[in-house]
Amino acid sequence: MKSYITTPIYYVNGSPHIGHAFTSVMADILKRNRQALGCDVMLSTGVDEHGQKNQEAAAELGMGYQEFLDMRGKEFRSVFDLVGISYDYFVRTSREGHKQAVAGMEQTIFDKDLIVKKNYTGTYCKGCEEFKKESDLTEDGQCPLHPTMQVEQTEETNYFLKMEPFRERLLQHIADNPDFVQPEAFRNELKQMLAEPLEDLCISRPKSRVTLGVDLPFDPDFVTYVWFDALTNYLTNIDWPEDGYQSWWAECEHLIGKDILKPHGVYWPIMLMAAGLPLPKKLSVHSHWVGAGGVKMSKSIGNVVDPIEVVEKLGVDALRWYLARHMRADSDSQISVELITQTYNSELGNKIGNLLSRVAKFSNKNFGGKVPAPGPLSAEDEALRKSVVEAASGFSRWIDLQDIPARTQAIVTLAEEMNEYIDKQAPWTLFKSEDTRERCQTVIYVTLDCLRVIMEALQQVIPGSADKALAMLNAPAAPRPWTPVLDRLEGNGDLGEIESLFPRVQ
Template sequence: MKSYITTPIYYVNGSPHIGHAFTSVMADILKRNREALGYELMLSTGVDEHGQKNQEAAADLDMSVEEFLDMRGKEFRDVFDRLGIAYDYFVRTSREGHKTAVAGMEQSIFDKGLIVKKQYTGTYCKGCEEFKKESDLTEEGQCPLHPTMKVEQTDETNYFLKMEPYREKLLQHIADNPDFVQPEAFRNELKQMLAEPLEDLCISRPKTRVTLGVDLPFDPEFVTYVWFDALANYLTNIDWPQEGYEAWWAECEHLIGKDILKPHGVYWPIMLMAAGLPLPKKLSVHSHWVGAGGVKMSKSIGNVVDPIEVIEKLGVDALRWYLARNMRADSDSQISVDLITQSYNSELGNKIGNLLSRAAKFSKARFDGTVPAPGALSAEDEAIRKSVLEATSAMGDWINLADIPARMQSIITVADEMNNYFAEQAPWDLIKNEETRERCETVIYVTLDCLRVVMEALTQVIPTSAEKALRMLNAPEIARPWRPELDKLQGNGELGEIETLFPRVQ
């Protein structure tokens, strides 16, 4: 059983931002979830090194293109490593094997007569690196994704891929495969994009304008359009066109932001059809992050969230938790350092970390550094144990991107119930009398064993903290495939070193 998850490859003309962090962290959560189920996983992320914007960014810094690409590639990789993203393949489109494969794909499509050379006059957005129709622009004539960047009127000769011959076939594929685009709102948006005849797609840029890219194999005066080159990474990462890529490709899921639905939902499937290749299994689409109060993030307002700044202030799992907990599938979500701090203190700190600290320290102090063995279970014990199994069971099932926030909500809800159980049972009172000592032992065991189940589930989301908690509990190794199971803590077993899992941050 295989699962191949991809993130977009990120333009290196700027530093990594919260959008890059989000998609790659979600991909990592899905990877950890599927590994917990016993799947063999491939996760790719990385950088798109070609195109006009990257070429100009290198020039602006007065660096050679090679130096610039090395510097930026390392910067992205370092951020992803700090975010705890267990990627299997880090993409760099400057890799020779990738460039050779892209040229091969273009040549095969050209040989079928599907690529034509023609003069084109149109409106060009440098931010998107693509030509725009009038209907794509705002009333002011600007690109809605790059409103501060002036669009340019361009008149030049280029090569174009014929798109219209494949439009109906793509619509049929969407109809036959309702899971192809998730959630449904974005599937409907894609169908809308395909409702009218498609213009040919410009797949080249003249070298007089852009030199950073893959040479067109049939005309060395041109380089490949950056999207055509970038999208092919999903195949070249798994060694296409060599044999053996098919098993991974059949299980490929692209994670993308809503702003790049058109390249992934229209250009890419038609490129693949033109090349005679099967389509990916699924596009999982997410919305965007905006600042507190729903204000678009911008450096001038000062509401940009820098992932590294958050990690340094609160630790990596505070950021991972907030991202997993708060993105809604088909509407934009708010983020700020204050909101992340509140979520970290109130949910991770007060509800999960505090309960672990109280129960484990009590157990260590009162039961000679061990987890006490439980006695007979009461109705209250059985009720909380059932709640914990129900709340975590979904983490033992296949998770889709849009499911993640609801899964986190279940865990926080049951953490509240566990805190109520602990407060109502009041082990600090039970320990005072010999006749209620055994009851105290049972309450402590039930609490710590329930925490173990929750922490095992959370290894998929906040692995650093969850694994630290499991070491404190001296919990047994997590079984694969994972399902939540009770009574795995060893009664009278030693506890590890107890430390504060989520120290409070002002």
């Protein structure tokens, strides 16, 4: 079975931020989950190099376009590598093959008389790089997504894609495919966007205003509207229009933030319908990150979270863990370096890392560097083992974007139960007497083997730390497709080198 996961491609007019890291980390978690289930997976992420914003950003830095795009592409790539994104394809829309395919799609649609040229007067938001209706703006006449940026009244001649002929068909597709947009709140929002007749979509920009883009194949005085160009990457990454893309496209899932639901939920499906192409399988939508106390992040307030800074201070898995644990699909979530630090210390450090460290060190010291062989299991042992299989089995099933917080929460709850178990069983006391030494061995074995199962599950979320923990336990390679199997640690088998997995950070 195949799974093709995409993130949006990110504008390069600014440096990578926590929102970029978040969507790409979630995509990476989904990829690792599908791989653990035995799927053939492809993950694409990357950068959108065209449009007015990128053109102006290059000019502000006094750089040539290619030099600017190379610099920014490298910067995004290095951040994604830093946070452990195992992408298969890094998108750059300046790639010649992509540009040719975009022009090909436009020509196909133009030849069907679905693109018209006309003069247009409207309100333009440079931040969104799109024209706005009055109903899209706030009471003050500003774009809600870019309140600090003045909208402009613009009059110019452009090319437009006819949208209204496809509206009813798109609504029918949403009705026939309830999983097309998840979660439901955003599916309802999309239906609301399609409730009224649609205006034609402007798909060009005159070269007098924007030159950084794909030339229109039927009029060299214009470049392609940046969204039309960018959205097509999802197809060009898998070699469309060449044959062979179909099997990946049939299993395509777009991960997006709620601010770009309209381009992905309205423009993109209609572009595809106009070109005679099938729609993607799913749009998985998430909300945004805000600063502590629910305050919007801003450089002037100083509450912006820099992924590089977090990784340097706490390590990559502290960031990945927080993003996975505290993301909420249909409401904004709070983030700050302090909140990430607290979660790292309390959950990864105290509940999971500390348990592994104390039990592995105890076993290393008292059983000659080995995992002790267990004796008969008690009811408490069996109860814990049952809990471990239940909690970890969430990672042996298909995970959707909105499932991630609950699946990670289940591991935290399990770690709390394991800590209670070890405190109650008190193996350090059992070890002191010859009569209870076998019971001590069983408790240590059960705990270490259960930790192995947890770490195999967490290879999907915090792979670096999980791999380190499994090396400490000298665990055999996890089975594929993965399922939580008990008793895979070898009794009397050697332990690996014990190190502190999540050292406390002040």
